[in-house]
Amino acid sequence: MELDPFLLSRIQFAANITFHIMFPSITIALGWVLLFFKLRYNATQDEAWMQSYFFFTKVFALSFAIGVVSGVTMSFQFGTNWPGFMEIVGNIAGPLLAYEVLTAFFLEATFLGIMLFGFRRVPGWLHTTATVLVAVGTTASAFWILVLNSWMHTPAGFEMIANDAGQLQAHVTSWWEVVFNPSMPYRLTHMLLASGLTTAFLIAGISAYRLLRGDRASSVRKALTTAIVLAAILMPLQVIAGHEHGINTKEYQPAKLAAMEGAWETQKGAPLVLFGIPDETERKNHFSIEIPYLASIIVTHSLDGEIKGLNDFEAHPPVKPIFFGFRLMVGIGVLMLIISWVGCYLLWRNKETPKLYLYALVGMTFSGVVATIAGWYVTEIGRQPWLVQGVLTTKEALGPVTGGMVLSTLLVYLSIYAFLTIAYIVTLFHMARKAGDGSERDPERQIIQGGERHTAIAAAK
Amino acid sequence: MIEQAIADGSWLPYTFAFLMGLSMLIYAVLDGYDLGVGMLIDNANWHEKDRMIASIGPFWDANETWLILGVGLLLVAFPAAHGVILTELYLPVAIMLFGLIFRGVAFDFRAKVPYQQKWRWNNKFFYGSLLASLAQGYMLGSYIIGFDQSLSGIMFSCLIAVAIASAYCLIGACWLIMKCEGSLQVKAIAWAKYHLINSVVGLVAVSAATPLISKRIFEKWFSFPEILFLAPIPIATGLLIGTLYLLLRKMPFAQDKYCWLPFILTIAIYILSFVGLAHSFFPYIVPEKMTIVEAAAAPASLFIMLIGALIVLPILIGYTALAYYIFHGKATELRYD
Numbered sequence: 044m045e046l047d048p049f050l051l052s053r054i055q056f057a058a059n060i061t062f063h064i065m066f067p068s069i070t071i072a073l074g075w076v077l078l079f080f081k082l083r084y085n086a087t088q089d090e091a092w093m094q095s096y097f098f099f100t101k102v103f104a105l106s107f108a109i110g111v112v113s114g115v116t117m118s119f120q121f122g123t124n125w126p127g128f129m130e131i132v133g134n135i136a137g138p139l140l141a142y143e144v145l146t147a148f149f150l151e152a153t154f155l156g157i158m159l160f161g162f163r164r165v166p167g168w169l170h171t172t173a174t175v176l177v178a179v180g181t182t183a184s185a186f187w188i189l190v191l192n193s194w195m196h197t198p199a200g201f202e203m204i205a206n207d208a209g210q211l212q213a214h215v216t217s218w219w220e221v222v223f224n225p226s227m228p229y230r231l232t233h234m235l236l237a238s239g240l241t242t243a244f245l246i247a248g249i250s251a252y253r254l255l256r257g258d259r260a261s262s263v264r265k266a267l268t269t270a271i272v273l274a275a276i277l278m279p280l281q282v283i284a285g286h287e288h289g290i291n292t293k294e295y296q297p298a299k300l301a302a303m304e305g306a307w308e309t310q311k312g313a314p315l316v317l318f319g320i321p322d323e324t325e326r327k328n329h330f331s332i333e334i335p336y337l338a339s340i341i342v343t344h345s346l347d348g349e350i351k352g353l354n355d356f357e358a359h360p361p362v363k364p365i366f367f368g369f370r371l372m373v374g375i376g377v378l379m380l381i382i383s384w385v386g387c388y389l390l391w392r393n394k395e396t397p398k399l400y401l402y403a404l405v406g407m408t409f410s411g412v413v414a415t416i417a418g419w420y421v422t423e424i425g426r427q428p429w430l431v432q433g434v435l436t437t438k439e440a441l442g443p444v445t446g447g448m449v450l451s452t453l454l455v456y457l458s459i460y461a462f463l464t465i466a467y468i469v470t471l472f473h474m475a476r477k478a479g480d481g482s483e484r485d486p487e488r489q490i491i492q493g494g495e496r497h498t499a500i501a502a503a504k
Numbered sequence: 505m506i507e508q509a510i511a512d513g514s515w516l517p518y519t520f521a522f523l524m525g526l527s528m529l530i531y532a533v534l535d536g537y538d539l540g541v542g543m544l545i546d547n548a549n550w551h552e553k554d555r556m557i558a559s560i561g562p563f564w565d566a567n568e569t570w571l572i573l574g575v576g577l578l579l580v581a582f583p584a585a586h587g588v589i590l591t592e593l594y595l596p597v598a599i600m601l602f603g604l605i606f607r608g609v610a611f612d613f614r615a616k617v618p619y620q621q622k623w624r625w626n627n628k629f630f631y632g633s634l635l636a637s638l639a640q641g642y643m644l645g646s647y648i649i650g651f652d653q654s655l656s657g658i659m660f661s662c663l664i665a666v667a668i669a670s671a672y673c674l675i676g677a678c679w680l681i682m683k684c685e686g687s688l689q690v691k692a693i694a695w696a697k698y699h700l701i702n703s704v705v706g707l708v709a710v711s712a713a714t715p716l717i718s719k720r721i722f723e724k725w726f727s728f729p730e731i732l733f734l735a736p737i738p739i740a741t742g743l744l745i746g747t748l749y750l751l752l753r754k755m756p757f758a759q760d761k762y763c764w765l766p767f768i769l770t771i772a773i774y775i776l777s778f779v780g781l782a783h784s785f786f787p788y789i790v791p792e793k794m795t796i797v798e799a800a801a802a803p804a805s806l807f808i809m810l811i812g813a814l815i816v817l818p819i820l821i822g823y824t825a826l827a828y829y830i831f832h833g834k835a836t837e838l839r840y841d
Contacts, residue, residue: 105613111568112601112604113605129587144572146812153566153823153827156561157562452598470613
């Protein structure tokens with residue numbers, strides 16, 4: 044069998060970016076939650092907030108480290124597998140990536156050291172500032188990356204000029220239009236909220252696990268409450284953001300929207316396909332369950348609004364992964380909404396949290412990660428066969444690599460990623476068990492440790 | 505020459521080549537010492553391993569970022585060269601990345617997994633550091649000889665791989681001399697002596713091989729009167745190496761005097777070697793195939809990046825200095841709380 048370097052390179056990049064996005068989607072929002080813990084501690088001097096802070100900085104450090112190394116891998120793969128990308132659109136992608144490294148990456152990486160290990164060494168205000176800067180850094184990093192990604196979906200502010208060899212290359216006409224391209228505000232908001240939800244459910248899941256293990260530290264309760272309230276606030280906002288993003292997609296990438304909806308024929312008053320199995324050869328959905336008119340109402344806000352079907356596009360992306368990915372993401376979103384609101388109700392009634400509810404939270408620990416990945420699959424596969432919509436196809440960007448070479452590295456990457464994902468999950472729960480094994484639970488001990496720390500800090504000043 | 509560069513706009517690509525070279529050099533120094541420490545832990549006992557890793561704990565994340573900046577600048581400022589170089593180096597790049605992945609995550613995992621599994625992550629930390637260093641050396645060797653894939657080319661690249669790993673061990677050992685005390689410091693001095701000798705062998709090999717491989721480089725170094733201006737580089741390097749060796753033989757001094765000096769001397773040796781290499785290859789970015797100007801991105805894009813770089817770099821250097829100030833002095837146990 045001929046090994047296809049194109050397909051293998053795509054799988055390799057997809058594997059890489061799938062593995063990578065799990066960790067930023069945790070750290071982007073976790074930085075802000077840590078800041079919240081730190082500020083609560085500053086305001087109340089309650090040792091429990093600091094316990095939450097220390098526990099989740101460990102989670103942050105681990106996630107950040109994996110995020111860094113998998114991010115480095117990606118920046119190299121642009122060159123090793125996809126040199127055409129930088130050759131054609133390097134004038135746009137280059138500065139955006141450079142600004143990411145310069146304004147965000149160094150900031151977070153440097154202040155992370157102070158944030159993690161500096162608590163006893165620097166004055167309190169500097170430690171809080173370091174926490175702020177790490178949170179700002181991760182968010183700024185997300186900003187630049189999403190600017191570039193959005194530009195690949197809805198390119199703007201450039202013109203194509205041929206170089207000496209006759210190769211058309213993108214040149215910037217307006218940086219404002221490049222940065223604030225049509226889908227950027229929607230995608231950025233959607234992703235930042237997704238990160239908030241991912242973090243909220245991660246914190247809730249681990250805290251619920253600690254409660255189930257009989258850990259009665261008040262820091263666990265505080266973290267759980269924070270996470271549930273955060274999720275309950277963010278989830279409705281995410282519904283709105285996702286909806287607006289969908290409408291933006293209808294305008295700029297209608298074929299992707301048609302694949303998300305599973306709409307084959309152009310139709311006025313299109314039904315919402317709740318479930319079905321799309322079939323690209325017969326060009327219809329099998330076993331579909333539909334709600335009449337609902338798709339038109341959602342997307343166009345009118346009963347007889349028109350949704351262009353897949354059959355009316357010359358080329359459209361593969362339907363199945365987009366169709367199922369979208370339903371997986373939305374399904375998890377609905378579960379998140381229910382669980383976070385039930386949680387708020389329980390908090391409001393001030394009841395003992397039922398075990399069943401805690402088990403549900405443990406089950407949802409990585410739900411945000413799964414939903415984020417599903418969402419990214421929808422939007423990225425939805426752009427195919429383009430790498431930069433209307434400008435550069437994915438195939439054109441492929442470099443002169445052989446299938447055998449890509450296959451060999453792909454297999455190693457896949458095994459490393461599988462191993463690290465398992466190690467990460469196992470270690471998180473191990474840390475949760477260790478935190479709750481009694482050594483940190485004794486309130487008297489906590490106060491002694493806190494006192495020791497205050498003395499150390501006073502000495503540092 | 506400078507006037508001409510300003511007139512024809514080629515100052516922008518040269519500025520970026522300088523910035524890229526600078527990031528690579530800073531990377532080699534900073535990640536060099538933490539990769540070196542990673543390789544040296546294999547010779548240390550259980551307790552020493554903890555102390556050694558604690559000495560690099562607050563810094564390694566930021567150190568590795570310089571690699572991203574260096575490769576990032578190659579990617580964004582010289583897209584054409586970036587594609588050529590990285591496709592030629594496909595396998596060593598992949599191997600380096602595997603190494604960097606393992607050592608980066610091992611750093612965090614080893615402190616968080618159950619105690620009885622810690623040694624496994626220590627091992628991954630060691631092998632990751634070794635693999636990454638060897639791969640980087642191999643890439644440098646391969647780059648020097650213009651990606652020659654013949655047997656002798658591969659042998660040369662392997663030699664440079666070992667030399668670079670050794671040079672990283674040298675700077676790692678010097679870092680430990682500065683950051684550690686007692687028996688560990690004595691061990692570090694012995695490591696530094698051993699790896700200094702190995703690094704010198706590698707340095708001599710590169711200096712001898714590059715002029716032999718390329719007639720252009722030979723003429724650049726050995727024609728008159730250039731040789732008069734250039735002679736100070738190898739002479740100063742030789743003097744520094746000699747001083748460092750004598751110093752290491754006398755160390756440690758009472759009250760830990762001059763514990764920082766070997767590290768500074770090693771940085772100076774790094775800088776001089778780098779300047780020598782850069783001089784050999786200028787104005788090429790892909791040896792003998794593509795010049796800096798040919799490979800450069802559009803001036804408008806370079807300009808907007810330069811503005812960003814000029815604003816951000818001083819701030820960046822400032823807060824890097826702050827981090828080193830906060831964690832200065834002998835390494836202590838790392839703790840979050």
